[in-house]
Amino acid sequence: MVTTSLNAPTSHYLLTAELSQEIDRKTIGEMQFDGFTLMEIAGKSASQLFLDHYKQLSKGLYLCGKGNNAGDALVFARYLLQNGIKASVVFISGSSDLSENTKRNLELLQKYDHDNTLNVYENWNDAKPIKNFDFIVDGLLGTGLNSNVRGKYAEAIKWCNKQELPTFAMDIPTGLHPNTGEIMGTALEANHTFSFGGLKQGFYLEEGPALTGKIDYCKLPFPHKYKKNCSNFLLDESWVSTDISPTGKHKYDSGVLYIIAGSEGLTGAAIMAAKSAWAEGLGAVILICPRGTLPIYEQTLPSIIKKPVGNRNDFFFKKEHAEKSLQIIKEKKGSLLLGPGIGRNNSTVEFVKSILTTNRKPTLIDADGLWCLGQLAKWPKPKGASWVLTPHPGELKQLVDDKLDSDYQRLQVVQKISNQQQVTILSKGMPGIIGTLEPKSYLTNYDTSFFARAGNGDVLAGKVAAYLALGYSTDKSCAMGLLNGKQKLDQFLRNYKELPEPTDFI
Known part of the structure; x- marks a missing residue:
């Protein structure tokens, strides 16, 4: 008698914000992967997927906050810059107090700008006149958001959603709740989401499917043992066989x-x-x-x-x-x-x-x-x-x-x-x-x-x-x-x- 039960691969685990943060923290603390290295792997993985499918795009507008989500976007921009894709980076609320790894990646990005094709803007108002770009990257707030999007961030998102250009989200579209799939005040409408280290549960609930667009899982060196508390999984044909076993003689x-x-x-x-x-x-x-x-x-x-x-x-x-x-x-x-x-x-x-x-x-x-x-x-x-x-x-x-x-x-x-x-x-x-x-x-x-x-x-x-x-x-x-x-x-x-x-x- 066939008694096969479901057993999802790690690529189909659905993580909550809390579990994502716990896995990240344990990987850094116990496995001695520093946060900068994880950020590098995430941004590089996303850039490779981009270069495989969007070679026709030539200049990106990067909307960045102050935290690590912005750092992911800057790594992404650096790899694209090395492939001849220009970048305009906008720090919605300035770059004076960026997270340590994000600041370091901004400095690296600037060092790689050998052809002077990088533009950096210190606030949203200065950036709004920009017109010379053909895609947008969301590196605003990430999964750590725990209240409604407000102020210049909300203004930038609403502006972005009016643009008829492909938009790429780093890890999660800003304003989408990673657990519930609800919109937190306002949310960015991405055409493509690069999800780092694990798919987010909110991608598949409520407004998630409408905001994430195409989703790519970008693998990070997270030990499987740190994901053992995961209780929700994504179901699809890539790992569930739907073939029916042969019937009996009678x-x-x-x-x-x-x-x-x-x-x-x-x-x-x-x-x-x-x-x-x-x-x-x-x-x-x-x-x-x-x-x-x-x-x-x-x-x-x-x-x-x-x-x-x-x-x-x-x-x-x-x-x-x-x-x-x-x-x-x-x-x-x-x-x-x-x-x-x-x-x-x-x-x-x-x-x-x-x-x-x-x-x-x-x-x-x-x-x-x-x-x-x-x-x-x-x-x-x-x-x-x-x-x-x-x-x-x-x-x-x-x-x-x-x-x-x-x-x-x-x-x-x-x-x-x-x-x-x-x-x-x-x-x-x-x-x-x-x-x-x-x-x-x-x-x-x-x-x-x-x-x-x-x-x-x-x-x-x-x-x-x-x-x-x-x-x-x-x-x-x-x-x-x-x-x-x-x-x-x-x-x-x-x-x-x-x-x-x-x-x-x-």
Whole structure:
């Protein structure tokens, strides 16, 4: 049985400001790398990436503060200067009290100016008339910012955002909160961000994706042991395999998924979930449904095994259907998908409670199943049971009765509930967030809000549940569901301009 869990490479660790500062401090103090050397490595790494991709640019405008973020920009400018790219450096609030390493790099930059192509301005007002430049570099405030951007810095950022020129951020766009992704008063809109020593968590929350542009990770000599406290990671295809293992010789050895879904008026959810799961190559998909809805499935799901419960007048699940449903579930090994379109009848809530209390199969709870779970005073999760919850933001808020005013709060709630309840949570939205039992969380770096559209959540649930049936771990199953969905979305959008219907992913 496949039980692969996620294990992100260090290039995909998401660092908070506090962790970044701790790693930097330990590397300098314990590994005896001085700050000047780290600054040199960062600026050189960024300059090499720039020279590889932006050879057509010839003169940069460097907006600098007084701290080490400005020092990174000055190293960057020095390497570009040696490659014939002119520089105008503006110290927004003067250069009289620069940090030690930034002052040293300014002196070095001036020494390397053999052709007199460097201009240095001591304040923002003197620099504003400058027009002869074709790109901008942000070396203003970095990750140490802990209050709103004000004064000349805010003025410079607003001016910069009006320029129709490529803008490059050193480590992080000034004004973007490195933890939450929120804008701190105002923020620079970068086309390209060079992130030093680790990606920042805020790049992928709230306004982060809109402000960072293309992101390049610039490796620094930080020991891996200093990153062990990292709990959030970036999810993408570069390190998560989405290939499905070969199936077994017999259909029931090739993954069996039981689906409890559908009710009068909501049969479409069951149909899409079942078709989505079947498309992943399972040996069998078995739909348990109220007997009154069976004729619909007989016509629309010829490849799916149907197991009706109740009588012909039953069009939604009732408490008395639980015993028969549990007998069916016990027939074969596999996993269970519970919830798409089951409705919100009071008797259905009791039915869900009975199923969850007794069932021991790996179980994905989605849609109306989540709503029913939220009606219970206590989650009826047996000890050691393996659950995956797939809520959109509204369902998550109803489940936990907590504030979800931002992506950062959503991330915190997912981490807390995953750990407390020992469940895996795939929180749909932008970004998609996978919360695990360890606790570790994984964030997507692309727009997953598509999965919150009506019907697409059922398709996603079917795929994730299928991977559970194939024996993948809960976190791996969620990751494969998100990434395989992305691949199919990318493929669709290469050929069509309109947003696809859910059936295009089945």
